[in-house]
Amino acid sequence: xxxxxxxxxxxxxxxxxxxxxxxxxxxxxxxxxxxxxxxxxxxxxxxxxxxxxxxxxxxxxxxxxxxxxxxxxxxxxxxxxxxxxxxxxxxxxxxxxxxxxxxxxxxxxxxxxxxxxxxxxxxxxxxxxxxxxxxxxxxxxxxxxxxxxxxxxxxxxxxxxxxxxxxxxxxxxxxxxxxxxxxxxxxxxxxxxxxxxxxxxxxxxxxxxxxxxxxxxxxxxxxxxxxxxxxxxxxxxxxxxxxxxxxxxxxxxxxxxxxxxxxxxxxxxxxxxxxxxxxxxxxxxxxxxxxxxxxxxxxxxxxxxxxxxxxxxxxxxxxxxxxxxxxxxxxxxxxxxxxxxxxxxxxxxxxxxxxxxxxxxxxxxxxxxxxxxxxxxxxxxxxxxxxxxxxxxxxxxxxxxxxxxxxxxxxxxxxxxxxxxxxxxxxxxxxxxxxxxxxxxxxxxxxxxxxxxxxxxxxxxxxxxxxxx
Amino acid sequence: xxxxxxxxxxxxxxxxxxxxxxxxxxxxxxxxxxxxxxxxxxxxxxxxxxxxxxxxxxxxx
Numbered sequence: 001x002x003x004x005x006x007x008x009x010x011x012x013x014x015x016x017x018x019x020x021x022x023x024x025x026x027x028x029x030x031x032x033x034x035x036x037x038x039x040x041x042x043x044x045x046x047x048x049x050x051x052x053x054x055x056x057x058x059x060x061x062x063x064x065x066x067x068x069x070x071x072x073x074x075x076x077x078x079x080x081x082x083x084x085x086x087x088x089x090x091x092x093x094x095x096x097x098x099x100x101x102x103x104x105x106x107x108x109x110x111x112x113x114x115x116x117x118x119x120x121x122x123x124x125x126x127x128x129x130x131x132x133x134x135x136x137x138x139x140x141x142x143x144x145x146x147x148x149x150x151x152x153x154x155x156x157x158x159x160x161x162x163x164x165x166x167x168x169x170x171x172x173x174x175x176x177x178x179x180x181x182x183x184x185x186x187x188x189x190x191x192x193x194x195x196x197x198x199x200x201x202x203x204x205x206x207x208x209x210x211x212x213x214x215x216x217x218x219x220x221x222x223x224x225x226x227x228x229x230x231x232x233x234x235x236x237x238x239x240x241x242x243x244x245x246x247x248x249x250x251x252x253x254x255x256x257x258x259x260x261x262x263x264x265x266x267x268x269x270x271x272x273x274x275x276x277x278x279x280x281x282x283x284x285x286x287x288x289x290x291x292x293x294x295x296x297x298x299x300x301x302x303x304x305x306x307x308x309x310x311x312x313x314x315x316x317x318x319x320x321x322x323x324x325x326x327x328x329x330x331x332x333x334x335x336x337x338x339x340x341x342x343x344x345x346x347x348x349x350x351x352x353x354x355x356x357x358x359x360x361x362x363x364x365x366x367x368x369x370x371x372x373x374x375x376x377x378x379x380x381x382x383x384x385x386x387x388x389x390x391x392x393x394x395x396x397x398x399x400x401x402x403x404x405x406x407x408x409x410x411x412x413x414x415x416x417x418x419x420x421x422x423x424x425x426x427x428x429x430x431x432x433x434x435x436x437x438x439x440x441x442x443x444x445x446x447x448x449x450x451x452x453x454x455x456x457x458x459x460x461x462x463x464x465x466x467x468x469x
Numbered sequence: 470x471x472x473x474x475x476x477x478x479x480x481x482x483x484x485x486x487x488x489x490x491x492x493x494x495x496x497x498x499x500x501x502x503x504x505x506x507x508x509x510x511x512x513x514x515x516x517x518x519x520x521x522x523x524x525x526x527x528x529x530x
Contacts, residue, residue, distance in 0.1 A: 011509040078512040125473045140473055144480035151487040158491050233512070324510060334507040336498060343498070347491055460512040 014079060015340035017162045018235040023228045023245025025169035026313065028252050029306035030109070030224035032175050035253075035260040036280045036300045037116055038366060042217035044274025045426070046210025047202055048265045053211050054218025055257050057415060062222040064412040065377055066250040067402035068384040070243035073229040074399025076461060077238035079342075080321025081229030081314075082376055082383075087325070088461055089387050092453065094379065096445045097438055099322045101376040102230075106315035107349055108369035109224060111356035113308035114149040115365065118142030118357075119277060120301060146357050149308055154350045157312045160339045161234050168309050171302040176256060178299030182284060183259045185292060186266070193287045195266030202270055215415075215422040216370065221257040223373050224307070225249055226380075230314040239399025312346065312353075320345040325458045327449065367427045371434050374419055381412040390466030 042051040069082070078084035083102060087095035122142040157164050186193050204210055228246045235241040264279050267286045276282050284296035320342030323332025336343040356365055385406055393401060402408060424431050499507070 011511065012506060013510045084512065121476075125476075128473070138471055138473065141477055144477045144484070147484045148480040151484040155487040155491055158494070321512075324508070324512070330508055331504075333510065334504075335510045337502055337507065338498075343491075343495060347495055350488075350491075 012335045012337050012340070014233045014335060014342070015161060016234055016236050018165060018231055018241065019237075020235075020241040020245040020248070021169055022162075022165040023231055023235060023241050024249050024252070025165050025172050025306070026231055026310050027225045027228040027246055027249035028176070029168040029172040030106075030227050030310035030314070031222055031249075031253055031307070032172055032256065033113055033116070033300075033303040033307040034220040034223060035179060035256050036175070036303045037278050038112075038220040039217060039257070039260065040264065040273050040276055040279040041363075042214040042220070043265075043270050045206070045217060045422075046212075046214035047205045048270050048273075049201065049204055050206075050211040050214040051218070052261055052265070054214040055221050055261055057215060057418075058218035058221055059254050059257065061219075061377070061412060061415040061419075062225055062253070063250060064408035064415075065226050065380060066246050067408050068380050068412065069226050069229055070246050070400045071398060071402045072380075072384060072387055073232055073242050074239045075396060077232040077242070078321065078460065079230060079233040079317040081232065081318065082226065082380065083318055083321055084232075085229075085383055085387075086379065087458055088463075089383055089390065090379075092327070092450060092455075092458070093442060093446060096322070096327050096449075097442060098376060098379050099318050099327060100438065100441060101372045101379070102318035103315050103349070105369050105372035105376065106224070106227065106311040106318070107353050108356060108365050108372065110150065110153075110308045110311035110315065110353045111360065112362060112365045112369060113304040113311070114146045114353070114357040115142075115362050116277070117149045117301060117304045117308075118144075118146035120281075120297070120304070121145040123278075124297070143358065147354065149305065150350060150353050150357060153305070153309045153312050154346055156309065157316065157346050158336070158339065158341060158343055161231075161313065161341060164309060164313060165231075168306050172306045175299040175303040175306065176252065178295045178302075179256050179259055179280070182280070182287075182292060182296060183263055185287060185289070186263055186283075192289060193267070195263075197266045200265060200267075200269055205270070209425075212418060212422050213425050215419045216367075216426060219370055219373065219419065220366070221260075222250075222253050223370060224310070224314075225253060226373075226376070227310060227314040230317040233317075239397075243400035312349070315349050316342050316345040319349060326453045327445070364430065367423070367430050368434065371423060371427075371431060374416060374423070375434075375438070377412060378416045381409040381416065384409050390468070391463060392467065395467070396463050 042054045072085050073081060076085045076088055080099065083095055083099035086098040119142055122140050125140040156167065186195055225246065228242060228249065232238050232242060260280065263283050264273055267283050273279055278300055281296045281300050284292040319332055322328045323330055323345065332345045332348065334344045388405055
């Protein structure tokens with residue numbers, strides 16, 4: 001597809017070339033890695049049953065997120081996703097904070113994915129038992145592969161969104177199919193290994209407080225599906241593609257999450273599963289099938305690549321949108337005239353991701369990502385209540401109307417509160433540190449940065465005045 | 470040098486190439502176009518008609 005044909009007049013905009021399949025690949029691509037690693041730390045927090053409860057409770061939370069997000073974003077179709085929503089519905093300070101939540105959540109997740117990919121390559125190198133010239137075992141490094149992951153995917157994103165998300169579509173589909181194949185290899189009369197749920201289920205080793213604590217990593221099953229909205233300015237038909245891609249993505253993840261839990265819970269004791277780095281790859285190893293091992297290794301590698309790729313796409317769109325509105329220096333609001341991507345935003349975030357991937361421990365990086373995501377979900381609940389109050393149904397065009405309002409928003413708020421408590425149980429210091437950071441950033445924005453914002457230009461939706469104003 | 474060490478050096482080399490390519494392209498682009506043009510993007514609008522709007526839930530008619 002030619003990317004050099006649609007520069008109109010004196011303006012350069014992002015390119016509208018994506019369809020619902022790309023939206024699905026963006027959302028599921030970011031999240032699916034959570035089935036290959038990370039979700040199982042919820043087992044360590046509260047046991048197998050607690051992890052399953054967390055899987056379904058988090059599934060409910062994210063179904064609310066997907067429904068709410070689909071409605072709002074089908075009207076606010078702008079890059080930046082929830083940042084643009086907050087700008088139009090709540091106000092500038094909220095928008096600034098939501099923009100930062102997004103950039104942090106995705107950049108941290110990108111770093112976590114790069115760390116995992118480096119670890120996988122290092123592990124496979126270790127399995128090959130490579131010796132040095134003196135016959136001693138060689139020290140294998142993961143850092144070159146961590147850096148290469150970030151640099152290659154940044155380069156891909158730099159060169160165009162269509163190729164980037166088509167690549168994501170292919171590798172995400174392969175990763176999802178690998179979960180399906182493993183599931184059907186261990187379930188049914190043709191199963192090549194016996195699942196031992198009855199023997200491995202241990203109830204709730206830490207009681208119900210363990211179930212609450214498991215919620216923290218239960219989010220990992222779905223974290224990032226809301227990222228589909230970042231493609232709003234690049235899809236051909238936002239009102240159709242965004243709700244369709246997001247809902248299909250959520251259905252895919254609910255199926256994949258439940259399958260993942262079922263496979264692993266039937267093969268590994270909770271004491272091991274709760275601290276495993278790559279549980280799905282371990283499950284494949286337990287089948288003694290080389291074919292499945294290779295397939296799940298490829299699935300794990302592809303899922304980490306797809307997730308990091310989608311995260312670069314989303315973090316850069318959020319950063320770009322804030323630059324375009326002068327919430328950040330305007331230089332970040334530039335679009336590449338040939339590739340039609342936010343190239344400066346993409347490049348600026350590369351060293352940020354590198355620093356976290358190079359120096360920070362994986363669980364800390366994951367926790368910062370989860371916390372940033374959680375702050376964003378809390379915003380969404382308030383946002384949709386305000387949205388319906390200010391612009392009731394029928395007052396503006398909506399591509400999708402979510403049912404049972406305000407029940408999903410209230411459920412989302414309750415589940416967010418429970419998850420904050422769960423995070424506080426394990427990572428209270430990080431929670432407080434992050435809150436302090438956002439307070440300081442808000443003060444900087446309110447007292448320094450906001451004077452540079454062109455206040456009239458930032459509201460771009462052709463909506464009537466909100467009710468009550 | 471073992472094959473894994475070669476892979477490690479290859480990864481460093483490719484990373485440097487990707488990074489330098491992006492930096493070079495960024496500098497070339499910034500010099501070739503005016504800043505006004507590069508930052509001329511504006512937020513998008515919904516361009517198509519309604520597709521999903523369940524009227525039984527009170528949506529837009």
